[in-house]
Amino acid sequence: MSQSPFRRFIIILTLAWLALFVLAPHFLVVLTSVMTPDSEHLAVWPMTLDAYARIWEPLYADVFWQSLALSAKATLICLLLGYPFAYIVAKMSPAWRAFMMFLMIIPFWTNSLIRTYAIKLLLGNKGLFNWVLEAIGVIDAPIQMIYTEFAVVFGLTYILLPFMALPLISSFDKLDKDLIEAGHDLGAGFWQRFYHIVLPLTMPGVVAGCLIVFLPAMGMFYVADLLGGAKNLLLGNIIKNQFLVVRDWPFGSAFSVTLIVIMGMMLWLYYAANKKVQRMGGLDDQNL
Amino acid sequence: MKKTSFVTGFLFAAGFLFAAIGTARAAEKVVVYNWTEYIPEGVLDEFTAKTGIEVEYATYESNEVMYAKVQLQKGKGYDVVVPSGYYISKMRKEGLLAPIDKSKLSNFKHLDPNLLNKPYDPDNQYSIPYTWGSTGIGINAEAIDPKSITSWKDLWDPKWKGSLLLTDDVREVFHMALKINGHSGNSTDPAEIKQAYELLKTLMPNVLVYNSDAPREPYMAGDVNLGMIWNGEVIQAQQENPDIQYIYPKEGAAFWVDSFAIPAGAEHKENALKFIDFMLQPEIAKRCVEFIGYATPNKSALSLLDEKLRNNQTIFPPAEVIQKGDFQQDVGEAMEIYNDYWQKLKTGN
Numbered sequence: 001m002s003q004s005p006f007r008r009f010i011i012i013l014t015l016a017w018l019a020l021f022v023l024a025p026h027f028l029v030v031l032t033s034v035m036t037p038d039s040e041h042l043a044v045w046p047m048t049l050d051a052y053a054r055i056w057e058p059l060y061a062d063v064f065w066q067s068l069a070l071s072a073k074a075t076l077i078c079l080l081l082g083y084p085f086a087y088i089v090a091k092m093s094p095a096w097r098a099f100m101m102f103l104m105i106i107p108f109w110t111n112s113l114i115r116t117y118a119i120k121l122l123l124g125n126k127g128l129f130n131w132v133l134e135a136i137g138v139i140d141a142p143i144q145m146i147y148t149e150f151a152v153v154f155g156l157t158y159i160l161l162p163f164m165a166l167p168l169i170s171s172f173d174k175l176d177k178d179l180i181e182a183g184h185d186l187g188a189g190f191w192q193r194f195y196h197i198v199l200p201l202t203m204p205g206v207v208a209g210c211l212i213v214f215l216p217a218m219g220m221f222y223v224a225d226l227l228g229g230a231k232n233l234l235l236g237n238i239i240k241n242q243f244l245v246v247r248d249w250p251f252g253s254a255f256s257v258t259l260i261v262i263m264g265m266m267l268w269l270y271y272a273a274n275k276k277v278q279r280m281g282g283l284d285d286q287n288l
Numbered sequence: 289m290k291k292t293s294f295v296t297g298f299l300f301a302a303g304f305l306f307a308a309i310g311t312a313r314a315a316e317k318v319v320v321y322n323w324t325e326y327i328p329e330g331v332l333d334e335f336t337a338k339t340g341i342e343v344e345y346a347t348y349e350s351n352e353v354m355y356a357k358v359q360l361q362k363g364k365g366y367d368v369v370v371p372s373g374y375y376i377s378k379m380r381k382e383g384l385l386a387p388i389d390k391s392k393l394s395n396f397k398h399l400d401p402n403l404l405n406k407p408y409d410p411d412n413q414y415s416i417p418y419t420w421g422s423t424g425i426g427i428n429a430e431a432i433d434p435k436s437i438t439s440w441k442d443l444w445d446p447k448w449k450g451s452l453l454l455t456d457d458v459r460e461v462f463h464m465a466l467k468i469n470g471h472s473g474n475s476t477d478p479a480e481i482k483q484a485y486e487l488l489k490t491l492m493p494n495v496l497v498y499n500s501d502a503p504r505e506p507y508m509a510g511d512v513n514l515g516m517i518w519n520g521e522v523i524q525a526q527q528e529n530p531d532i533q534y535i536y537p538k539e540g541a542a543f544w545v546d547s548f549a550i551p552a553g554a555e556h557k558e559n560a561l562k563f564i565d566f567m568l569q570p571e572i573a574k575r576c577v578e579f580i581g582y583a584t585p586n587k588s589a590l591s592l593l594d595e596k597l598r599n600n601q602t603i604f605p606p607a608e609v610i611q612k613g614d615f616q617q618d619v620g621e622a623m624e625i626y627n628d629y630w631q632k633l634k635t636g637n
Contacts, residue, residue, distance in 0.1 A: 042360070063635055126510040144450065146511050147497040229497030230456050232635040241634075245352040245458075246627045247359075 026260070033253035043249050051254035060238065060255075067235045070149060071217035074156035078164040078213050079206065081157075086168030086205070090175075101169075104162050112159050116226050119158065123151050123227070147229035155223040160216065164209035171205025207270045215263050235259060317342040318559035321357075321366040323546065324349050324501055325524075326419075328572075328579035335566050341559050349501045350457060351375045358384055364553035367560040372544045374459070374474075374618040376415045377408035379549070381618075385414040386550045392561045395568035403545060403585040408617060415547035416564055419520075419582040422605065422613060423460045423542040425535040426453070426507055426517030437514065440464040440537045448494045453507070453515030456500035458630040459616060460516065460542050461488065467539035473614035476622035485629040492636060507532050519602050523581025534602040540612040541605075545585070577603065 033051055035043035054060065089100045107115060122128045123145040130142040145151055175198065183193045199206075221236030232238055235255060242252030320332075324347045332343045348354040351372050358369060363384045371379060379385050390396050390412070399417060409415045425443070427434050436442075443452055443464070454461050463473035465484035475481060497506055504525040506512040522534040548564045550557055566572065573586035574593055583603050584590070590598060597603065619626065 059632055059635055120509075124509045124511050144496075147506075229495075230499065230634075231495075232631065238631075241631065244356045245350070246631065247352075247356055 029253045029256050032249050033257045035250045037248045037250050042247065048250075051248075051250040052258075054251060055254060055258060063232055063235065063238055066233060067218050070152060070233060071156070071214050073153050074160065074217050075164075075210050075214045077153065077157045078161050079210060082161060082164035082168055082209060083202075083206070086165050086172050089165075090169050090172030104165060108162075113222055113226075115159070116155055116223055119151070119155050120146060120226060123154065146227065149228065149233070151227040152224050152233060155227045156217045156220060159220070159223065160213040163212040163216075167208040167212065168202065168205040171202040171208075175201050203276075204270070204274045207273045211263075211266050211270055215259070215266070218259065316340060316559075317344055318367045318556050318563050319344045319346070319365065319554075320368045320563065321346050321348065321354060322368075322370045323347060326370065326546075326580055328575045331567075331572060331575070335563060338566070339559075339562055341562065343563070355379065358551050362553055363551035364555065366551050367554040367556045368563055369549050369551060370418055370546050371415075371549055372546050372616060373406060373408040373415075374544075374616045376547055376549060377618040378620075380409060380414045384552055386552045386554060386557060387413050388416060388550060388564075389561065390416075393565045393568060395565050395570075398568060398570055398573070398586045398588040400585050400587045406545070406615070409547070415549045416568070417545050417547045417585040418567065419576060419580070419584060420543065420545040421519050421582040422536070422544070423455060423457075423463065423516060423518055425537055426503070426515055426522055427533050427535060428507055428510075428513040428529075428531050429533050430531040431513040434533050434535060437535055438538050440468050440539050442537075443494065443515070444491055446494075448514060450494065451496050451512065451514065452491075452494045453497050453499055453503060453512040453517070454495055455503055455516045455518070456498040458626050459619075461630070461633075462626055463542040463614070463616075464488075464516070464537075464539075465491075467537075467614075473540070473542055474617040474619060476619045478622070478625055481622065481625050481629065485633070488629075488633055492633060498634065504532065518582075519605075520581035522602055523600070536605060536609045536613075538612070540614060541609070543610065543613045543615045545615070 032043050034047050034049060035045060036048050036050070038044040055064070089097055092100065120127075124130070125142040125144070125146070127146070129145060130139070133139045134142070145154075179197050179201070180193055183197050188196065218234055219236035219239070221234055221240045224231070224233040224237050228234075230237075232241065239252045239255045242248050242255065318341050320343055322345070326347070332345060336342055346366075348357075351374075354369055354371060355375060355378070358366060358379070359382070363386075376385070393416065396416070403417050403420060404412050425437060425440070427437055459473075462481065462484050465487040466473050466475050466480065468487060469480065469483055471477075471480045471484070475484075496512060499506060502521070503515075503517045504521040507517070508525050508529055517534065519534050522532055525532040548567065550560045550564075554560055567576075568586065570586055570588035570592055573584045573589035576582070577584050577589065577593060577597060581603060601609075
């Protein structure tokens with residue numbers, strides 16, 4: 001009990017921190033999104049839902065879909081690379097695993113903006129990739145990679161891959177090896193074991209990884225700015241431009257709120273998936 | 289427990305102490321908000337060495353970003369900003385700028401009267417010109433014959449599909465199309481702007497990248513061989529690659545003057561004046577030309593310049609070239625129309 005004042009202090013500090021730096025800004029964003037844009041005061045009353053109506057204009061709907069598609073591509077590639085990677089890492093001896101985790105963390109020591117600049121050097125017309133491809137005779141003239149959608153997906157995948165791998169590794173960790181062995185003993189082949197046992201049990205990791213990759217991907221405006229040639233490719237570019245260039249804060253806020261709502265819906269999906277797995281995970285489940 | 293609260297207390301005390309030191313030193317500083325790569329190396333240190341005033345330096349890549357931040361803080365937070373002329377007039381009218389006491393600028397006399405007392409700021413009550421330059425066509429002579437490109441219209445050639453660079457600046461991009469259509473680059477006529485937008489739409493398939501951060505970089509990296517650029521960027525690029533050249537398009541380039549201004553709410557106005565006066569010294573102005581490659585309005589600096597630089601037409605264009613171009617002006621309410629079309633263009637519509 002002697003620790004309780006200190007504990008209370010920490011809890012209050014944390015709550016105050018969250019309230020001040022998470023809750024209040026989000027509240028302001030929601031508030032701004034229903035205000036009327038004004039060139040002098042940025043946003044004024046009366047309340048209006050104009051900004052939300054404008055999101056559905058064909059122009060922005062285009063960006064929305066484009067952004068979803070780009071993020072989905074990056075997420076899918078992260079999953080395809082991250083899943084086997086997580087499986088291999090989870091099977092390693094603890095020492096090797098610690099080393100692999102360490103390797104994955106190292107890039108975070110460098111600011112992601114700087115790493116994005118480095119990618120520019122790789123993908124340029126006179127960059128490393130084109131140089132190697134030309135040197136080994138695969139291509140005659142440089143392929144345009146930088147400032148294309150490919151470059152953006154490449155950058156997003158590179159930056160976000162660890163966020164996919166980490167939850168997957170922890171999912172594979174929790175995977176009960178006995179279940180796989182039991183499946184094997186009962187005559188299930190590799191794919192059957194994978195599809196009926198491994199995949200359902202690692203599904204929470206898959207969903208968590210996809211969530212952590214997909215949403216930030218739509219907001220990473222600097223990746224689209226640097227690698228995609230500063231066209232309006234991602235929702236993040238639209239939001240940034242609305243705030244800084246056009247100075248229509250209500251509209252920019254409405255976009256942010258829409259993103260938050262999507263995030264909320266996906267979290268709900270995650271929750272639902274988790275619950276389903278817990279049900280299936282019981283030994284009395286008929287699927288096993 | 290005792291120990292914990294002692295540590296916490298100590299940390300709090302330390303925090304306050306640092307905050308106190310911070311404010312004590314704040315009196316001796318000036319916050320400068322300038323364009324990216326727009327000041328010679330070492331100048332800030334020399335200013336601090338000479339005056340004892342610390343410089344807090346931040347950079348932006350567009351007038352819009354600078355304006356958004358200054359306006360948001362009601363002119364507080366920065367002591368010196370460097371808007372283009374048309375933003376000077378906008379900010380002046382909105383009361384975001386503080387009048388400048390020119391009697392405190394001992395080096396004001398060095399400035400060329402031709403670049404003073406312009407419509408965007410009559411009598412230079414709010415702004416002191418720093419550099420002037422232009423937006424024209426950049427080309428890599430190694431890849432494309434520079435003689436084959438003479439006009440903005442040449443950028444529309446379908447053979448440049450997916451390969452051009454445009455500056456990430458709505459006014460400069462619209463300037464091209466307005467000039468091709470025979471209008472002023474400062475048009476406020478919605479019909480003319482719409483016509484320019486329609487023309488720019490047909491340019492979009494040719495656009496590879498927008499860049500106003502350092503437009504020379506994609507040229508230098510070999511990712512881009514043709515497009516828009518600022519003259520000073522070409523001068524900087526030529527130090528490494530002389531094949532990167534500058535063309536004044538025959539329809540007329542976009543000219544601009546970037547000026548020092550002091551936001552209305554600036555907390556260190558005296559220091560700001562000292563900083564501006566320091567930058568107005570002919571010797572410093574000369575180094576600005578050498579380092580950033582833009583023309584200086586500082587007449588006394590011209591005579592200090594190396595003859596080769598002084599006669600470089602990329603930096604100091606002949607009178608008839610200036611005559612054909614437009615100096616950028618505030619377009620007032622029409623800016624909204626420009627911005628709407630701009631967002632559409634950048635989304636590929």
